[in-house]
Amino acid sequence: AVAEVAAHLQESVSGMRVVQAFTGERKSSGRFDQRNHAYRRANVRTTLLSAVYFPGVELLGSVGLGIVLLYGGFRVVGGEMTVGELVAFVGLLNMFFQPIQQLSQLYSDLQSTLASLEKVFAVLDTESDRADSPDAENLRGLSGDVEFDRVSFAYGEDVVLDNVSFHIKPGETLAIVGETGAGKSTVVKLLSRFYDPTGGEVRIDGQDLRDIRGSSLRRYMGVVLQDTFLFTGTIKDNIRYGRPDATDEEVIAAARTVGADDFIRRFPEGYETQVRERGGRLSVGERQLVAFARALLANPKLLVLDEATSSVDLATEARIEAALDRLLAGRTGIVIAHRLSTVRRADRVLVMRKGSVVEEGTHEELLARPSAYRRLYESQFAA
Numbered sequence: 001a002v003a004e005v006a007a008h009l010q011e012s013v014s015g016m017r018v019v020q021a022f023t024g025e026r027k028s029s030g031r032f033d034q035r036n037h038a039y040r041r042a043n044v045r046t047t048l049l050s051a052v053y054f055p056g057v058e059l060l061g062s063v064g065l066g067i068v069l070l071y072g073g074f075r076v077v078g079g080e081m082t083v084g085e086l087v088a089f090v091g092l093l094n095m096f097f098q099p100i101q102q103l104s105q106l107y108s109d110l111q112s113t114l115a116s117l118e119k120v121f122a123v124l125d126t127e128s129d130r131a132d133s134p135d136a137e138n139l140r141g142l143s144g145d146v147e148f149d150r151v152s153f154a155y156g157e158d159v160v161l162d163n164v165s166f167h168i169k170p171g172e173t174l175a176i177v178g179e180t181g182a183g184k185s186t187v188v189k190l191l192s193r194f195y196d197p198t199g200g201e202v203r204i205d206g207q208d209l210r211d212i213r214g215s216s217l218r219r220y221m222g223v224v225l226q227d228t229f230l231f232t233g234t235i236k237d238n239i240r241y242g243r244p245d246a247t248d249e250e251v252i253a254a255a256r257t258v259g260a261d262d263f264i265r266r267f268p269e270g271y272e273t274q275v276r277e278r279g280g281r282l283s284v285g286e287r288q289l290v291a292f293a294r295a296l297l298a299n300p301k302l303l304v305l306d307e308a309t310s311s312v313d314l315a316t317e318a319r320i321e322a323a324l325d326r327l328l329a330g331r332t333g334i335v336i337a338h339r340l341s342t343v344r345r346a347d348r349v350l351v352m353r354k355g356s357v358v359e360e361g362t363h364e365e366l367l368a369r370p371s372a373y374r375r376l377y378e379s380q381f382a383a
């Protein structure tokens with residue numbers, strides 16, 4: 001039971017972004033409750049048993065000693081045994097009972113383990129420091145207009161975003177390119193409101209993100225990261241995480257649309273295939289396809305792909321590329337990618353360097369002039 005609690009905890013913490021991104025907090029904490037209750041029951045039983053066992057052993061030991069002393073005493077008095085023999089016997093008896101009593105040591109070890117567990121819960125109970133403001137509103141519907149208005153951000157001291165502005169109209173796809181550390185993922189984190197900007201405003205449908213309830217925002221938003229986290233359960237469960245009330249047909253339709261259906265069917269158990277913690281037997285590419293199906297099923301108005309195709313093998317890449325168009329159709333998209341073949345699909349491209357936007361335009365516009373984007377493009381295709 002402890003292992004079960006720990007496994008669920010580990011999953012929920014490592015999969016935190018996924019859980020939050022799909023507003024699954026409540027469901028996840030419900031499941032945590034269940035496991036916790038099971039753990040508690042097991043614990044009460046253990047405690048009960050040891051409460052009977054240890055005093056029992058102690059009692060037996062004492063009564064035994066009493067009998068031995070009494071019986072031995074009579075024999076010594078009767079001259080059938082020497083005092084030395086009796087003392088030796090009592091000594092040996094102690095050596096027999098001592099290891100049994102040492103078991104109680106194990107019990108106290110268990111107690112200290114429980115104390116550690118309590119500390120873990122204390123951490124879990126810590127309030128998020130970006131709690132919604134009391135008058136934050138629930139987002140009712142979203143058309144998918146995204147605006148960064150002179151946004152600055154720093155993790156502590158280091159400025160990571162400096163005066164970043166861009167505007168994505170509903171239905172448009174924006175690609176963000178730039179070297180590692182340029183601040184691309186930070187843009188996504190601000191948009192998901194995992195952090196608030198230190199300067200400027202992030203607006204969705206013209207409304208400052210800080211005035212929108214986080215959970216209501218994430219209901220309309222899908223995020224697929226580089227390495228997708230899959231939960232223990234079947235492939236079907238994992239896809240359905242995007243929308244728990246989806247029917248089997250809808251799950252399969254989503255998988256088919258992103259091109260995941262055929263690889264899933266190749267497993268003997270198909271959609272019922274069990275994936276273990278962190279995805280187990282699926283390849284990275286397959287996991288990404290499952291993630292796309294999950295995102296598609298959730299049908300978000302705003303979809304963000306942060307290097308979702310970066311760690312995928314070439315065979316899967318082609319499939320994912322084809323899925324991208326279908327995935328992004330009819331919604332606002334932000335695609336962060338290294339591969340320019342992915343970037344080219346976007347309506348507009350934003351080039352970032354060291355926390356600033358250095359170029360913006362369509363793929364063709366940027367290629368037409370001696371831009372950083374063109375250098376990137378040439379370096380990729382020269383190879």
Ligand SMILES: Nc1ncnc2c1ncn2[C@@H]1O[C@H](COP(=O)(O)OP(=O)(O)O)[C@@H](O)[C@H]1O
Nearest residue numbers: 155158160178179180181182183184185186187
């Ligand atoms: N949680 C964090 N705490 C402190 N610094 C961070 C954190 N996340 C990212 N950074 C720093 O912020 C900068 C931008 O990171 P990131 O937005 O992840 O870049 P990109 O996605 O473009 O590679 C990097 O210098 C990185 O080291």
Ligand SMILES: [Mg+2]
Nearest residue numbers: 184185186307
């Ligand atoms: Mg990144």
